[in-house]
Amino acid sequence: MEYELYYWPGIQGRGEFIRLALEDTGVPYDDVGRRSEADGGGVAAIERLLEEPGHHLTPLGPPVLRHGDVVIAHTAAILQYIAPRIGLVSRDEGSRLRAHQIQLTVADLVAEAHQVHHPVAASLYYEDQKEEAARCARAFVRERIPKFLGYFDRALDSNRSGAGKWLVGAECSYADLSLFQIMAGLRYAFPRAMRKHELRFPRLCAVHDAVAARPRLAAYLASRRRIPFNEHGIFRHYPELDPPSRAAGSPKRPARAAKARRKV
């Protein structure tokens, strides 16, 4: 029974976390949105799935995975479903719970990364909310990126069998693949800010590199199947949101630190 992934064809987006898991394990899958519409794929196929009445819980949007009669939406739920089946997490409840919590934290980070360029409304263009986005980006870069990276770094510590190299258990799991994607995406979107933040988190850079070097993933990342980051996805590079640190974005300027303390 094949895995069918329904996701927008032109972006990595949330679907990429699922693509990485399937590519890393070499499990055959049908990336339906990237097949031609003449071949029954494309955006038309996604829209048909979202409008199918009554047969299943109709998702609000992709990614959606279809596996036989099972139709699942939400990236974290999809990964939770497929990972034990394709060997990307141990089957014991503790490992599965741990990986799922990490993936839900990834989902929170993804939502906040999207909010940076769409603080007012997802239905408006970035150009219609640029001023708000500039304010949002400053806070995201200064407060949220280090907070999330600190979480993943502590997760390495608390995984007793991971030797500081993996997030769940003694082997690479889908949580590590997702951390790779987060690091890659943040570097693409905020290269200046990340050069500074990364200095504090060398082990997260090591996870990124170890995942990128896995043979099947290395082949995938070098292939045309890996869609380049672009300004339609989650991680977008707008230079004005990642300015030189004297202008903005440095996590250490005293004026900003004072402002951050105002949180209730």
Added chain:
Amino acid sequence: MEYELYYWPGIQGRGEFIRLALEDTGVPYDDVGRRSEADGGGVAAIERLLEEPGHHLTPLGPPVLRHGDVVIAHTAAILQYIAPRIGLVSRDEGSRLRAHQIQLTVADLVAEAHQVHHPVAASLYYEDQKEEAARCARAFVRERIPKFLGYFDRALDSNRSGAGKWLVGAECSYADLSLFQIMAGLRYAFPRAMRKHELRFPRLCAVHDAVAARPRLAAYLASRRRIPFNEHGIFRHYPELDPPSRAAGSPKRPARAAKARRKV
């Protein structure tokens, strides 16, 4: 083995979804954050849990559930863990998957409801981002509330054994309790807008009422254990964000509908 809930003592917030599940089933639990600090509870106990090094996956924030050696963060993961154990979802994989997807959609709605009053940064006061919040609220009320309510309404249709009354299976599940909380919260935050939206979704109002009438929950809601909605939680009532419909907020004004079509 008792369930220990760690959540901020002064708000319903994300913790309320877990309180509702535990209250509805009459399962004893320790609401640690609401015990006095002298008694080992309060905010101090939450902060200790968040700073405990190395023993478990340290969460970014509450709600956190402790159940013996198990420590779980993320509302949806907590509910997924406790619900089959306390009888708030069937144990078959299909029901659990369905309820979890609905709860993850609830989580998305909760995040967007929070973004309405904090579009720029969670670390700034609402008063520091009021203008952005006003723009964000217009889009949320006009586009997102009906989109989410439409999702829950279709979910009633696709549940073949629910007779249009329950979201998962033939009985009330935690997904229904969460829908109750969503309806209650949106009504508190946006009473004017909700009076209009509700006309289109009478079955969601019926789920709200059926949940509120369940004996244990009715007792809970009438008790002092139910913290009133307030302007520190997720659902906040700021009258300027829920203006009379001639000024803003009507879902049917042509100018707004045209703007909504601009989404990519």
